[in-house]
Amino acid sequence: MLNESELATLRNRFKKDAEFLMQTRTHGDEDEKSQEEKDAKPLPRINRHSIFWIVASVAVTYYVDFLNNIIENDDIKSWWFNVGLVLLGICLSLAMFCIVYLEWYKGINHYELVYPAIPPVTTAAFIAASCSLNIALWPVWSFFTPLILFTQFMGVVMFISMLG
Incomplete structure (x- = not known):
């Protein structure tokens, strides 16, 4: 079984990994959206x-x-x-x-x-x-x-x- 210090280390590692994943996800979505907005051109009405x-x-x-x-x-x-x-x-x-x-x-x-x-x-x-x-x-x-x-x-x- 895990002792208290190992459990605290494991909890901190998951916490850091979760923060890292949340940061990359939000930055990736913003970059993706801004790139989509830059590339988005309105379609012509007559096509x-x-x-x-x-x-x-x-x-x-x-x-x-x-x-x-x-x-x-x-x-x-x-x-x-x-x-x-x-x-x-x-x-x-x-x-x-x-x-x-x-x-x-x-x-x-x-x-x-x-x-x-x-x-x-x-x-x-x-x-x-x-x-x-x-x-x-x-x-x-x-x-x-x-x-x-x-x-x-x-x-x-x-x-x-x-x-x-």
């Missing part, structure tokens, strides 16, 4: 990724005759379609509120800190809208419906992100 999804959305709209099918097709389940449109309207309204009013007018860049309920409500509305629209439009495009709607949603999201 290849955004352009790809917008062009893909326009192409899908044209090739599947999206608007004509939405207006004239009798196979669409209208109740689900209306619910999806309302939810999509809520989602887009919240996005525009954040972009136009909070960012442009008020100058609040981190609106999720001021209004913490907006991101989860918008996400829930977007997911529910996509499910409703998939159900409503399934009779029109069958198993292509999720791909078509995903491309359309991504085009809209990328277009909105270019505004902000």
Whole structure:
């Protein structure tokens, strides 16, 4: 068994090691953060990724005759379609509120800190809208419906992100 002086020596050694580890950890994090801040450049609003999804959305709209099918097709389940449109309207309204009013007018860049309920409500509305629209439009495009709607949603999201 350890005597009292050996125990005190062992305790001091662990204490010094812990202090050393805490110092290197905090200094390393500060150096890492400052280096990240130095290297961080804001991404351009218009990039290849955004352009790809917008062009893909326009192409899908044209090739599947999206608007004509939405207006004239009798196979669409209208109740689900209306619910999806309302939810999509809520989602887009919240996005525009954040972009136009909070960012442009008020100058609040981190609106999720001021209004913490907006991101989860918008996400829930977007997911529910996509499910409703998939159900409503399934009779029109069958198993292509999720791909078509995903491309359309991504085009809209990328277009909105270019505004902000």
